[in-house]
Amino acid sequence: xxxxxxxxxxxxxxxxxxxxxxxxxxxxxxxxxxxxxxxxxxxxxxxxxxxxxxxxxxxxxxxxxxxxxxxxxxxxxxxxxxxxxxxxxxxxxxxxxxxxxxxxxxxxxxxxxxxxxxxxxxxxxxxxxxxxxxxxxxxxxxxxxxxxxxxxxxxxxxxxxxxx
Amino acid sequence: xxxxxxxxxxxxxxxxxxxxxxxxxxxxxxx
Numbered sequence: 001x002x003x004x005x006x007x008x009x010x011x012x013x014x015x016x017x018x019x020x021x022x023x024x025x026x027x028x029x030x031x032x033x034x035x036x037x038x039x040x041x042x043x044x045x046x047x048x049x050x051x052x053x054x055x056x057x058x059x060x061x062x063x064x065x066x067x068x069x070x071x072x073x074x075x076x077x078x079x080x081x082x083x084x085x086x087x088x089x090x091x092x093x094x095x096x097x098x099x100x101x102x103x104x105x106x107x108x109x110x111x112x113x114x115x116x117x118x119x120x121x122x123x124x125x126x127x128x129x130x131x132x133x134x135x136x137x138x139x140x141x142x143x144x145x146x147x148x149x150x151x152x153x154x155x156x157x158x159x160x161x162x163x164x
Numbered sequence: 165x166x167x168x169x170x171x172x173x174x175x176x177x178x179x180x181x182x183x184x185x186x187x188x189x190x191x192x193x194x195x
Contacts, residue, residue, distance in 0.1 A: 002184050002185070002187075003184070004181065004184045005184070028181055028184070028185070031177075031180065031181055031184070032177045032178070032180075032181050035172060035174060035176065035177035035180050035181075036174040036177050037174075038174065040172065040180075041172060042171075042172050043169050043170065043171055043172060044169070044170050044172060044176060044179065044180065044183065045167045045168070045169055046167065046168040046169075046170060047165065047166070047167055051179060051182075051183040052167070053167075054180070054183060054184075090183075090184075090187060092187055093187070093188065095165075098165050099165060100165065100167060103165075103167050103169060104169060107169040111171065
């Protein structure tokens with residue numbers, strides 16, 4: 001099942017259960033609309049002409065963060081504290097574990113700092129295992145990039161990097 | 165690895181969709 005990463009976006013159409021669409025065709029069509037509108041935000045990694053990775057990183061995405069707050073111990077949002085959230089990685093299977101997520105994360109942090117964000121935040125799992133756990137990115141990668149653990153509940157860990 | 169990291173912009177929408185078309189994976193939000 002292909003997600004087209006439509007859940008993690010920042011727009012007013014994100015209400016109720018409408019963060020998800022039942023068919024791949026709908027998700028693909030909506031994803032293109034959301035990218036063109038700027039509500040899906042993130043970075044693509046190109047190796048030559050080939051895209052080998054994607055990271056969804058969205059600023060002040062209150063709806064997405066509120067959705068995750070049911071599972072991760074995420075601090076309450078404050079109007080005057082800008083947080084860039086890393087929601088999801090997708091790396092081409094034949095290109096995994098070659099540092100692509102690290103390069104994406106470093107770029108996200110550099111741009112977020114330049115854009116005036118206070119924190120970059122990610123929602124990871126304490127133990128890796130199963131493909132579901134891979135999408136949030138590994139703890140060791142975040143720690144290598146200067147993140148610290150700022151909360152844990154039931155094996156789910158909130159990672160943060162202070163930019164100021 | 166030599167990569168070019170591009171911030172997603174509207175002109176990359178078709179590239180974005182094609183990446184998902186061709187990458188065999190399932191998202192965590194469906195789990």
